[in-house]
Amino acid sequence: MSSDPSGGSAMIVLYKGRTFERAASVPLSGMVVAALESHLPALQSPARLSVRLRFLARPDPRVIEGPPVLHNLRSQIGQIHVEIGSQGRPIVREVFSVRSLLGPLLLRTVSQLDPRAEVWGFCLEHPRLDRYDLHRPTPPVEGSMEIDLRDTRPGLTVSTVEADPVPLAVPDDFGIDPARVGRVGILLGHELRERLATMPLSSRLEEGxxxxxxxxxxxxxxxxxxxxxxxxxxxxxxxPAEHSGASVSHFTFTGDSFRELNRRLTESERDEQLVGWYHTHLFSGRKSGLSSIDVDMHHGTFRQPWQVAALINLTSEERLLRFYRWADQEMRECAVWVGDERGRYRFAGTSLDYAA
Structure with a gap:
């Protein structure tokens, strides 16, 4: 069987888990032929099939529902023009959406690779597609509506819910110097500090x-x-946030992300509340800070003066963790204390370095 997908050899790359780590790759032309098997006549020599594929930049952003859930990580290329022939005679010449053409076969393939994995991703890979970043589309929010807070007409009203009072703390109880606290000081427990060092994080898509x-x-x-x-x-x-979107340079919460978090907090027996958010930065330098989009999102969403944004800069060798709080119309780094096995804290500066 010959293949000429606009030059070179095209592949389908499969990524497993929520961090979308590369798991396998298969030739695209072979998958196309297998998906269109019912369209093809019985041939004495299938190897004589010729396959030409042309990628069409027409978005196909929807997730392929399973189980498992399968994300098209390069959904900007949403259609493929397929030409299949034998001995100079055309058999198939048609445009298919990536989802309808490959979805059922890919679901069976990933289920065979690892039946326990609940989330997978895939992308079309070819030199001509390198300019298209991988991304996980932001899912639509069900039952949502837009509200213009400037609209003063009678009808739906929106009011601020008063936050619970914040209890007083004595710094000596934690073994820290209050002079170093600044506006917001971070106390990072031993177990969470260890988890931040080892939790899987994608090197291809931002996470948050x-x-x-x-x-x-x-x-x-x-x-x-x-x-x-x-x-x-x-x-x-x-x-990690559910119902989120991501790419190599952006991470997006949805209303459903917060709804799912609220459900977990309500059902949990632990005395915890939402104190902030985190996300990763890729390929932007070890010490690059929050972007203007990050700052606007924090200021518009996390309104309590003690809520913080955590940024994890990922490189091939390490991860750098910093916390930021809103003050005086800008985001500033927070001082961090890390806990030990005995529940005491020591000052760690304003950043934590972890080996990748």
């Missing part, structure tokens, strides 16, 4: 999620102006 824990308010000193309170933030858990 939520930080859980407990805020504590430091007693104000004489002359502390209103709005300048200081906080200690115990960060005790990290949970």
């Amino acid at each position: 999620g939520f930080l859980l824990g407990r805020p504590h308010r430091l007693a104000p000193s004489d002359g502390t102006p209103p709005g300048q309170e200081r906080y200690l933030l115990e960060v005790s858990a990290i949970t």
Whole structure:
């Protein structure tokens, strides 16, 4: 069987798990022929089939529902023009969507590779497609509606829910110097610190999620102006966001991401609340900070003065973790204390380095 997909050999690359680590690759032309088997006559020599494939940049963003769930990570290429012939005679000449052509066969393939894996991704790979980044499409939010807060007509009203009061904390109880706290100081427990060092993180798509824990308010000193309170933030858990979108340079929450988190918090017996969010940066330098999009998202969504943004810069050799808080119309780095097995804390500066 010969193949000429606009020059070179095209493949389908399969990625397993929520971190989308590369698992396998198969020739695209062979998968196309297998998917169209019912269209093809019985041939004495299938090897004489000629296959020409042309990629069409027509988006096909929807997830292929399983189980398992299968994400098209290069969904900008959503259609393929297929020409199959034998001995100079055309048999198939038609345009197919990637989802309808390959979806059923890919679902069977990944289920055979690992029946336990619930999430997979795939992409078409060819030199001419290198300019298209991999991405996980942001899923649509069911039952949503747009609200213009500037609309003063009678009808639906929106009001702010008062937050629970933040309990007072005594820095000595944690073994830390209050002079180093700044506006928000981070207390990172031993178990979570170890998990951040070892948790799987994708090197192809940005990842993100939520930080859980407990805020504590430091007693104000004489002359502390209103709005300048200081906080200690115990960060005790990290949970990846469900129903999110991602690419090599962006991560997107949806309303369903927060709905699922709220359900988990409601059902949990642990005394935790949403204290912030995290995401990764890829290929942007070891010490690149939050982007303007990150800052706008934090300021518009995480409104409590003690809520923070954690940034994990990934390189091939290490990961660098920093926490940021909103103050004076900008994001600033937080001081971090790390816990030990005895529950005491030591000052770690404003960043933590982990070997990748």
